[in-house]
Amino acid sequence: MRALLILLEKEFRQVFRNPAILRMMFVMPAVQLLIMPLAADYEVKNVKICVVDYDHSSYSQKLVNKITSTDYFTLVDYTDSYEKALNYVEHDEADLVLQIPSSFEKNLIREDEVSLFLAINAINGVKANLGGAYLRSIIGDFNRDVRLEWLQLPRQNPQPAITIASINWYNPLMNYRFFMVPGILVILVTMVGAFLSALNIVKEKEIGTIEQINVTPIRKYQFILGKLIPFWVLGLVVLTIGLLISWLAYGIVPLGSILTIYVFAGVFLISILGLGLLVSTLADTQQQAMLLSFFMMMIFILLGGLYTSIDSMPIWAQVFAKFNPVSYFIEVMRMVVLKGSTLYDIRFHLLKVLIFGLVFNSLAVWNYRKRS
């Protein structure tokens, strides 16, 4: 026990005397939480549209006015050359080209049917899809207006109609930041924990100070615990800073209890630090350790469901997600912060992450050799 305490004192001293680590603890949360949610905005808006109007009729004018009066679309140019419009797309100045044929108004009224032509820059598939869908729904609205103008539709619908009422729970304003910020908090804790712990033992190896520890009577588990506890504390400090920033900057107050978050974070940190320490015992140089942990973190984070939902991933990725502590933490964070889930709701998540923690840490202890 005494040996452990002394080790802890040494580790804490080392941390507090290293300005780089301290800076990282404060700068990382600030940068990530203040900039990332601003940048990570997937909402589709400001779709740049170019209208090619061969008709120049009052209806085509009305349609264009209707489109530009929404927030989604900004009109880049109103022209009568398709070539010119395509040129805009080629230069990324327009995302969408709407072509109105020359007898649009005439055909609409005389023939009862007319076609509009839409060309979309689809390099970004999501944006193309959503932009196209918005535009079609606006055209659909326009179509209804036209019909109402010409036909007197009966008030009472003679045909069966199902009304669809939709509600958005937990985030009625559909604020994308409420979704991103808890996830980013997880990334933050993960990165700080994994990198610090991965680099730590390796650094001692590289500098040679590990030799000194190897000749002392310190036990293997004491050594690993001595490394684990300081970073565990640091991880929770970073989490606290992150929670404060998300409260001050975005007004996000967890619906569930803060205690639940800390309990889960505590368990999660044990497992992620264990992983870092394992990397650390595997690698010989800091460069290796960094690359290895970077590689793992990248996979964990990308497949953890921060940006894209795990449900829509292929089976192999879904299976992997079951062994990924980060994906559990992201899910739990969102559940507790936005839905107010309790410890009881997340009990299985907690149990699984605890098992990961035990496995990783025992591997780290087992793999740490006091002989060189």
Place this chain on the structure above:
Amino acid sequence: MKQFIFFVRKEFLHVWRDKRTMLILFGMPLMQILIFGFALTNEVKNTRIGILDNSKDETTNAIIQQLEASRYFDIVENIPSNSQLEPAFQAGSIKLAVVFPENFQEHLLHNNTAIVQLIGDATDPNTANTLINYASVVIIDYQNGLRGQAKMPFSINTEMRMLYNPQLKGSYNFVPGVMAMVLMLVCAMMTSISIVREKEMGTMEVILVSPIVPIRVIIAKMVPYFILSAVNIGSILLLSVFVLEVPIQGSLILLVAECLLFTITVLALGLLISSIANSQQVAMLISLMGLFLPTIMLSGFMFPIENMPVPLQVISNVVPAKWFYYIVKNIMIKGVGFEHVWKETLILTGMTVFFMVVSIRKFKTRLE
């Protein structure tokens, strides 16, 4: 010159003998292409939804069957009562709930109107939106089936054509992004760390007092990473053409030339970092925070730049990866020629020269 070649050889051996690092360096692009190509989609499918059917009649059954048949949804739960709704969402087992009120069929057939309620879990707003849209489409389809096909007068049809990416594949967007990320990692991070390592270990001193021109030593350190990156560029391009089926529309030579230009930009950045940092950990931090994060966030490949607040849009202009991403996207996917990307190439070249000059001037031949 001979001296220089010897040094290049030495550095090569260093990199080559570290098999673990080599494995990761070559595995990284492979893994990223796999993940981005196959795992990360914004497409919604097989989403778990719950049904609360208070009516339990033929109509609701038919609608539920159609929902189940759709590839977007997996019905996981029949929720028995209103009070069970909230717990189902809280346990995270469903993302959408479809609620039918009592006597649904009766209302629909006698009053010609009935209400179905869709409750989305908007913790993820985009998914909630998409799910509600898809479910609405299924329900409207069912309703149109009831009505039979009557042609509406005065209809406007829309024909859509997707340019450049008719299958709406996500790969088109991220292949250039993965390239930028891998180059950042291999060139900037690895180079800067391997230089700083000499400082940390004290071997830099030996080099500085030797008759070799120090900058040559540094350049010799970059050569292996430059070659590694060239190999990686090749493998990413091969993978994207043959595995992801993203064709290279424009000139291959131009594309490779631009990639090599960006490699040099990033190497210069790595050199700059190594002249600032004194320990490997600091070098790593700077390259992570200063290079990697901005590359992911502000280059436009993960998040659309036009959605960002204006200050961030302005900042994004100094991120080299943004320009690289633009160039590669245009050459590879749109197939445009040099006349369309010369401005961006010029900017990138300017940045490269600037970083080179600054880092060489900052490179100290003395120890403090």
